[in-house]
Amino acid sequence: MTYTHLTTEELVMIEAYFHQNVPILKIATYVGRSRQTIYNVVIFLRKGYTALDYFKQYKENKKRCGRHSISLPHDQQEYIQMKVSQGWTPDVIIGRAERPIACSVRTLYRQFRKGIFDQATLPMKGKRKPNGHKEKRGKQAFKRNISERLNDYPHFKEEFGHLEGDTIVGVHHKSAVITLVERLSKAIITLKPNGRKAQDIEAAVNNWLRFIPKNLFKSITFDCGKEFSNWKTISNQNDMAIYFADPGTPSQRALNEHSNGLLRKDGLPKEMDFNQVDQSFVSGVASIRNKIPRKSLQYQTPLEVFLTYINEWELSNLI
CATH class of the missing domain: 3.30.420.10 (Ribonuclease H-like superfamily/Ribonuclease H)
Incomplete structure (x- = not known):
């Protein structure tokens, strides 16, 4: 089952039940959440804070979630920049493996898109001609097909x-x-x-x-x-x-x-x-x-x- 965070509406409801001295078990039943989740909020409210304070703290904590961005060592960045100037692409730099790079091909491509390295060397994207284009040139006769x-x-x-x-x-x-x-x-x-x-x-x-x-x-x-x-x-x-x-x-x-x-x-x-x-x-x-x-x-x-x-x-x- 996918876990979902408490919404602002649920936090307001929990705060209202708390001030009415409703037991944690009943609040959990009314809101449809586990007792531990309700208990965490109630403990926070007992310290004199509000539901808004809880939500602000939740937003700050969430900023620290997830994987941190990879920052390559300076010598590896210089090596990549040198190979980029020679026309090498990220998959070639990683795949050739002339020296170890502390990230995957996909991560290196993301760093190119962020502008850390020169994106102009990446392969061109898009179509030169739209779908349904019909060529009218080059109909010379007497040729081997x-x-x-x-x-x-x-x-x-x-x-x-x-x-x-x-x-x-x-x-x-x-x-x-x-x-x-x-x-x-x-x-x-x-x-x-x-x-x-x-x-x-x-x-x-x-x-x-x-x-x-x-x-x-x-x-x-x-x-x-x-x-x-x-x-x-x-x-x-x-x-x-x-x-x-x-x-x-x-x-x-x-x-x-x-x-x-x-x-x-x-x-x-x-x-x-x-x-x-x-x-x-x-x-x-x-x-x-x-x-x-x-x-x-x-x-x-x-x-x-x-x-x-x-x-x-x-x-x-x-x-």
Whole structure:
């Protein structure tokens, strides 16, 4: 049975019965409370106090109830603040367990919401488009649909070497950066094309693939943007399967879409003119994200997982 505290009406009734010298047993019957509860109030009233005084004391006592807020030691706060500045989230800080933190993941998230730590690094919330939104862009013809991918690669979900690709566009839609994500390791690769037209994208991807081992990557899944309309040339020249997601279904390339959001936050915002930066800059932004542990990778970094499939010499030409 759930215990409920005495209400102000009950306290007034008990005080009235007390002044009429009604026995405690009868007061308990009238009010519908236990004798011990009534006895506690009567003892308080016998000292010359009133029901209002009892209620005020009850309110003061109640402030001390419940668990006290956790205050982390100064060295742990400094460590968390340092990792937050590097892009780590609360679940990664606790899950990676590089050093012990004296609270749970949920408690640490609450401290972020209270403003103790920088909340700007937390994952973005909300929907970018409302329910029922219908995409009207990206209906290019003569493309290999994503439905063919599983037939060509039955072990697609467990194989290394399958990429998801897209472009993120700069200010005034005059510049772009190509983003590729390897599905198994979640490693992000960024390429800087000379422009955002189809021939610019084709040249940048082909130039990048020239410096990596043949058939290291088996497939790329793009969205239906016009910038990828030269996909056949890329596919034939590099012996790589290229697929396209259905229009208006970013969930079919969810890892790439999520990675684009992280890159936007880490140093490639929409208001930036990507024509003013070079390949080393966009690679540096991706490198920061590749060195942050991921919960889905058992708190390893994408770079650590990526290196289990290739050697460090090959890595220098890839990421």
